[in-house]
Amino acid sequence: MSTYNERYDDALSDAPWVTKTSNGRxxxxxxxPYPERKGYLFAATDLETVYFEALLGASVATRLSQVSEREGSANAGMEQAEAVLQSLHNAFEGGWAGASVEGEADDYFDAVYFLRSGDFAWQFNMTEMRGRQPLTFIAKHLLSPFSVLMAQDRGVELADSDQAVDAVAAVISDGGVARGLRRVTGAPPPASGKVALSQPTPVPKRARTPSPAATPVAPLPAITPSPERTPLARPPTPPRASASQVLPPMIPPSSPTPATKRTRAYDYAAGILPSSGPASRGPSTEPGRSRSTSPLKRILVAESIGLPSSVPPIPPSDPPSSTSDLPSSTQDPLIPTQKKKKKKDKKAEEAEEEAEADRRRAEMKRRMVAGGGGRLGRRR
Structure with missing residues (x-):
């Protein structure tokens, strides 16, 4: 298989192009001719794919024997490579006027072209160019010559460069060539009438639809109440019931309330035990009622100012009764000895309290006469 080399460009540039149609293609x-040795260079393209073959003198004789076996009587009398190469040169110089070319498929080569011209027949075993070589080959051997030819025809001055792109750029910058290209390709003419180089086409911007202006809203008129209509009276909100009115009492009526128990504090300095009745509570806020004073308090007050008491003292020789309800010296006088089973009326409770106060006062006087004062008794 053949490999294309850039040193073949000069030899192929001097050779003319020959066109043939084979099977509608x-x-x-x-x-x-090969530049250094006996042989030839052969290229074929359809502007999409480029095929190439380089055949040297030793391989020419081998190819000749293969073609002779295939064609039989063809190439009769050609036993040397020089005769084959001369026949190929003559065929190309005549432009292949009486020649025919047929493409054939092959299992080893990329393409096989069989040439017949009179009594001469030849087979070209082609290899496809890969990578960037096809584009470079077409630019050097087709595009660049066409650009130079057009520049000479249009009078366009070309720059002194061996690059194909410089010749193409100079040609397409000409106004007449640019108009001809637009006419052929169907591109719209530019607004300035000149072709701008390396200027990208601006992307059209989407027109923004203006938003409609906000419609002013008229202010609402103030609502004036009608003098004929009387506003409806709102019913009063009933007061919320307190927790004491909603919830049932937790303490039965027969037992004394905690407030009463807490307020019955014994005054050891004055020897006063407030009563558990209604008189021991705070001052009443109801009008028309006067604050009453218990008998025990009146007696103690009288003693403090030196007034004689109307109650005779109890002699100290009398022992305290075992059945008495009085608490001992170590017992808290606030704790009752017996619980009341029945609810008594107000007068009975006051009578019991007065009797209790008398007994306590007598006991206290007895202890004072005996030499002790207070709960601790006589000091030792």
């Missing part, structure tokens, strides 16, 4: 061919 048009091909461009180039043939040139």
């Amino acid at each position: 048009t091909l461009l061919f180039k043939y040139a």
Whole structure:
């Protein structure tokens, strides 16, 4: 298989292009003698794919024997490579006027073209160019020559450069060529009438639809109440019931309330035990009622100012009764000895309290006469 080399460009550039149609497919061919040794260079393209073959003198004789076996009587009398190469040169020089080219498929080569011209027949075993070589080959051997030819025809001055792109740029910058290209390609003419180089086409911006202006809203008129209509009276909100009115009492009526128990504090300095009745509570806020004073308090007050008491003292020799309800010296006088089972009326409770106060006062006087004062008794 053949490999293309850039040193073949000069030899192929001097060779003319030959066109042939095979099986409805048009091909461009180039043939040139090998520059250094006996042999030839052959290229074929359809502007999409480029095929190439380089055949040297030793391989020419081998190819000749293969073609002779295939064609039989063809190539009769050609036993040397020089005769084959001369026949190929003559065929290309005549433009293949009486020649025919047929493409054939092959299992080893990329393409096989069989040439017949009179009594001469030849087979080209082609290899496809890969990578960037096809584009470079077409630019050097087709595009650049066409650009130079057009520049000479249009009078366009070309820059002194061996790059194909410089020649193409100079040609397409000409106004006449640019108009001709637009006419052929169907592109719209530019607004300035000149072709701008390397200027990208601006992307059209989408027109923004203006938003409609906000419609002013008229202010609402003030609502004036009608003098004929009387506003409806709102019913009063009933007061919320307190917790004491809603919840049932937790303490039965027969037992004394905690407030009463807490307020019955014994005054050891004055020897006063407030009563558990209604008189021991705070001052009443109801009008028309006067604050009453218990008999025990009146007696103690009288003693403090030196007034004689109407109650005779109890002699100290009398022992305290075992059945008495009085608490001992170590017992808290606030704790009652017996619980009341029945609810008594107000007068009975006051009578019991007065009797209790008398007994306590007598006991206290007895202890004072005996030499002790207070709960601790006589000091030792």
